[in-house]
Amino acid sequence: MRPTPRTYEYVTQAVDRGEVVRRVTASGKLRALNTIKVGAEVSGQITRVLVDFNSPVTKGQVLAEIDPTRLRARVQQSRAQVALAQASLAQAEASISRAHSDAGTQERDYRRRASLAKSGFISTAGLDTSANALAASRAGARTAAAQAASARAQIAQAQAELSSAELDLSRSTIVAPASGVVINKLVEPGTTVAASFQTPNLFEIAADTTRMQVEASVDEADIGQVRGGQPVRFTVDAYPGETFAATVRQIRKSATELQNVVSYLVILDVDNKDGKLLPGMTANVEIITGERPNVVRVPATALRFRPRATDRPGERDLPTTTPVVYIATTDEFRPQRRIVTLGLQGEDYVEIVNGIAPGDKLIIRSRSTIKKKAFEDVDDASDNASGS
Template sequence: MKSVGAWVKRHPIWSGLILLVVALIVYQTLKPKTYDYVYVSEPVTRGEVVRKVTASGKLRALNTIKVGAEVSGQVSRVAVDFNTPVRAGQVLAEIDPTRLRARVEQARAQVATAEAALATANAAAGRAASDVGIQQREFERARQLAGRGFTSQAALDAAGGSLATAQASRRSSTAQIATARAQIVQARAELSSAMLDLSRTRIVAPTSGVVINRLVEPGSTVAASFQTPNLFEIAADTSRMQVETSVDEADIGEVQTGQEVSFTVDAYPRDRFKAVVRQIRKAAVETNNVVSYLVILDVDNKDGKLLPGMTANVEIVTGRIASALRVPTTALRFRPKVGDRPKSVPPKGSEAVYVAGAEPYKPARRIVTTGLAGEDFVEVRSGLKAGDKVLVRTRSTAPKQDDDEDENAGEAGGE
């Protein structure tokens, strides 16, 4: 100690510098640590937890009927327009019937010709029957005379030949009658077909509804040679509609018939409409290596606000708990700064949340058991109680940053 004191006396400047450095080291070691962030917490509450599957789809009428033309020709008149209410049997359009009317008249003439041929055949059959009777009596008379020796065998043979000719003529006339009757049946069938085609020049509504699409204009020509051309689309009943939505294969396992659905459309962004899952179609649809399944939703549209073709942004409720102990979903993803984390490691497979401790930067870890997980909240079955403060994010307090600007929700990752 005497030597140290002597050295200090000999070197006062160096001694002062060393003392100052030591004082600075002690101050830096003992002064309170400053932070440029704070933890933000939210309380554990009781309330509703809802799990949803989101998707998008199109609104369709429950029964959309495509009305086409079964005959070819030029459209002479269109009687309806878009959004026109129609009744079953109402005329929608007409095709020029001139050609088909001529065909009907031709078929009627063929029927008349066939009936005249039948009358002629009947008359010929009457004459043939009369001839057969006359020749039958002549042959019997010749046979009796030949038996008594009053006439020759040649005369008997001639009478027999005349009888055979008359009988052949009668058979021929009978065949002509059958042919004439068949021609009548054929002509009448052609007349019926022509009249049917003529009636089809008037395109009528097969059911009551609303015209939602018109694909024809007056003066246009339709050709029904190979397939029926579609002229109109009629929505049979727009008071009830359906949404056809595609659900990803990762979510389809949670969707079941009867689940409640809510959706919005761009036309009414502030309105939320209700629907119910009616059908889950098992045929997979693959688009760009993404597999999805078509889900059909029933929609009540009594007010008529929804229109076919609208895009629906769908939320299918796959789970709901009315009064659950819950925490924000961000609490399960939140991790404190590395230096603030507790040293213990949570059990494998468990969920960990962090609650505010006695020291602001020393949060306490809580191991919790979770249940239904929704988009905003997660059900907590054990490990927390109502009123506990769980950490959900950090907020920067650095001078150059706005106090309300948030950093990432802690440091994500494993423990």
């Protein structure tokens, strides 16, 4: 009796030593480390724009100008109000001097009349008339003092309005708050900006493009492996085949949910001294969450592989959580099961702490031999035909 030929074979690979890396993959965007949005705090028409995209700027440099005609008129009006209030104060102070002089005269007159009234030379009615005149002069002095206080308050109010008008006039000149590079320009000469409810943005300045950051979205299933300071490798579509280095700086605790998928924002520090990376580029990120050099390792597929049931008769079932691999023996179709102890688990390779040794032939998968046999038959037929 001849056994039925098998239509499959097992593929083996020798256990070796090497590096095992555990990675978390994500995608994100490159951003400038400090992006400043420059806006307008006053309304008006843009008359001049002095910078363009990618223009380097220094702190205090003029970027644009808003038509200052209306603002200058307001400053002149405020100055006139200050001058008017100062004139009112001078008038009130003159009234005070006049009222004090008049009150002094009335007081002296009253004293003379009172002295004469004791001697009977002036009637009581005449003395009362003098007393009323003295009281009226004193009331006039108090009124003049109140007018002077009001004039001083008007001066303070007018000066405050003048300061506000001068500040708005100075804000018609848009200057750079910090040194950097203009990465976005949102206005052109002739554009009208309105700063009534919110400050309109005119420019965006990247303060320092030699250092950048990647804002990567990491799935909630992987975020537990990410720690600050871990090394990161990433690529961008602009430079295929080139890998850039980064470091995990921060893990944002605020979750983002999109279509029932929860993710967390991870901030990565990037050195960009050569200036190749630009804001807005898409980064394909690999965060290295674990690394073991020169360890016994096996392909991750070997832990998931199971030979056919006919090739492992009498084998007792183990819990699905027990890690096992299969070693090739002298009989190709009678592999040996080994229980192993796992170490670091990467996507491609898994560290083996105990259970197998370097050099063992590990079964990693099976493959069909039907197509291979068909090709061999065709080759044999071709050889026979050529020989005949």
